[in-house]
Amino acid sequence: MVDATLRRARGRIAWSQLVLGAAGFAAFVAAWWLLVHFAVWRFSKLPDPFSVLREWTSRKPEYGISLFAPTYYQDIWASTVRVTIAFLLATALGVPLGILLGWNRIAREFLFPLIELIRPIPPLAWVPLAILMLSGQQEAMIFLTWIAAFFATVLNTMLGVTSIDESYLRAAYCLGSRRWDVLWNVVVPGSLPFIFTGLQIGMGVAWFSLVAGEMIAGEAGLGYLILNSYMELQTTTIVIGMVTLGLVGFLSSALVRWTGRRLMTWQSH
Amino acid sequence: MVETLLSARAGRLEVRDVAKAFETAAGATLVVDRCSFTLEPNMLTVMVGPSGCGKTTLINLIAGYERPTSGEIVLDGRAVSAAGADRLVVFQETALFPWMTVLDNVAFGPLSRGNGTRSGVLLRARSLLDEVGLTGFADRYPNQLSGGMQRRAELARAILNEPAVMLMDEPFRGLDAMTRELMQEHYLRLFEQRLGTNLFVTSELGEALFLGDRLLVMTRKPTQVKRVIEIDLPRPREFHMLTSERFREIYEEALAALYDEGAKSLSQSG
Structure with a gap:
């Protein structure tokens, strides 16, 4: 009852x-x-909202982009692939590095100042180097998408490890845990809430950086679509591109949040 | 069965002339000084003292979280140098891992040391949970439990670990009066069945005398043992003993020693 x-x-x-x-x-x-x-x-x-909606749902769009246009999905797909690769790379590299930095004082003192100097450099400032250093456009854009997400993940993970209550570590040691057990059973689950905060921020900044990258170096993708429509003064398509970015950004963040909740059932009671 | 268990963990712990100083911005502060006492096997030693006198520091030293500035702590002939499974602390705040179920928490020690088969450990963990009245809560997470239930789960976790020395650092602080009495009963019953070396730190004199065999009254900071009082009340302890003549005598004697220290620390700080 x-x-x-x-x-x-x-x-x-x-x-x-x-x-x-x-x-x-x-x-x-x-x-x-x-x-x-x-x-x-x-x-x-x-354009007013209704003409955007009309164009978006039109079978014969005036400017070629609508829910019925295959190129629309090609742009969404191109951007989604880049963000997914960059986000997975940021997670796979950022979480272990963040745990190392939080867990090991020497590693932290060795690397943290360096990270703090590189982190504030905006993704756009990396564009020339990315294009010069990486062989293909695709690689350059994935790098630009990855870099900010990577730093967000590293920093939040590190914060998560250093903010674990000392009493959990002490309890684990007096229950006879070795350092590696403590890492796996206490440090990783204990910092999971912070790690997922970092991943959510990372997903957000990945989309920011991707669009910036695609506007400069892209041949397809939502950022490219928006810039291209701007060149051709197709304002309706610009707005469709923006709304689409909002939607896929929201969905991808929701996916990260949902995964986090599934992994941390212990929190939600 | 009980004898073999006990001989495997003699658990005689000596604190020998220990001092501990902390560096602060204002210079070094001596928190423990020339402190010596022994925790005897199968005895529940209780410790009371003015608040902030350094009791928690002593617990941390015995647990091995911190090292003494001078002196040594010896368990069964071996000097204590780091935290280990032979000395277990039950903290003031709950230290159950919130990301594990109650059962996984209780079984954590033996499982992470590879002590026995998984199914055997889980079986013993479940029967201990029954014993502390948590049947049916094994698969819950700690934050689904009340404060008193969390303390009981923590007791079960401590006991399953079979430490040579149990260190209880004001474990029932912050619980309401009813829950506290219930916890005292649970703890007494567990101790009286299993014995072992126990140190129980509390700020409540009544609780100390109701539980313990021997009382250490500590001085103000830097702390050392001021008085040792044997609590010769019979076991098993019952609540009606709280109103006995003998209890009152011991209480007054302990209170006089404690009051003396309290008054000193008041005049010192004033």
Whole structure:
């Protein structure tokens, strides 16, 4: 009975969340439409939300990009592949390095100052070097997408390890654990919440950097689509590209969050 | 069975002339000084002293988390140099791993040392959970348990590890009065069945005398043993002993020693 009451309360919260979220969305669309319709400032240069929707869902789009155009999916696919590779590389390299930095004082003192100097360099500033040093465009763009995600992952993982409560480590040692057991049974699970925060941030910055990279060096992808439409003054397609970026970015972050929740069932009670 | 278990872990621990100083911004502070006492096997030694006098530091030294500045700590003839499974600490705050189920927590020590088969360890862990009244909670996570249940799970984890010396650092602090009494009962029953060397630090004199065989009254910082009082109440301990004449006598004697130290530390800080 208590369970049913709780479930009902929780259901009510979910409903009000949904309603508020939808209201915020509607308000945004309305404001956009009004600004364009009454040509406030330079909004006359933008398409209104309904013409974007019409173009997006059109079987014969005016500028060639819509839900029914194969090239649209080619662009989404090209970007998704780059982000996925870069994100997996950032995770595979960043998590172990972060754990090493958090766990070993010598490694931390050796590498941390270096990392802190390289980290603030924005991905865009890496573009020339990436193009010069890496053989192909694809590699250069994956590198640009990877670098910021990598640093976000390393730093959050390190923070996770160093913020583990000392009493867990002490408890493990007096229960007879060796250093490697402690690493595997205490340090890794204990820093998992921070690691997943880092991965979520990493996923976000991967999309940022990817679009910047594609605008400079790309031949396909959502960033390239947006820039190309800008060159040809196809504003409707620009907005379609932006909305699509928002959607895939949201979905990929949701996927990371969902994976984290699956791995950390112990947190959510 | 019990004899063989006990002989395998004699557990006589001597603190010999130990001092511990900490470096702070204001210079070195001496927290423990010329401190000596012995924890005897199969005896529950209780320790009380003014708050902040250095009891937790002593626990950390015995556990091997910290090294004495001078003096030595000897367990069954061997000097203590690091943390190990022969000395187990139950902390003030719960140290159950939140990412493991209660059962995995309790079985963690023997499993990570490879001590016995997995199924055997889990079987013993389950029966210990039964013993502390946590039947049916084995597969829950610690944050699904109440404070008192977490403490009981921690007791079970400590006992399954069969340490030579159990170090209890104010383990029931922060629990409400009812839960605390229940925990004292659980702990007493576990001790009286298994014995072993136990050191129980508390700030509650009544709790100390109800549980212990021997009371160490500590001085203010830098701490050392001020008085040793034998608590010659019969075992098993029962709550009605709290109102006995003998309990009152011991209580007054201990209180006088403790009050003396408290007054000194008050006049010192004032």
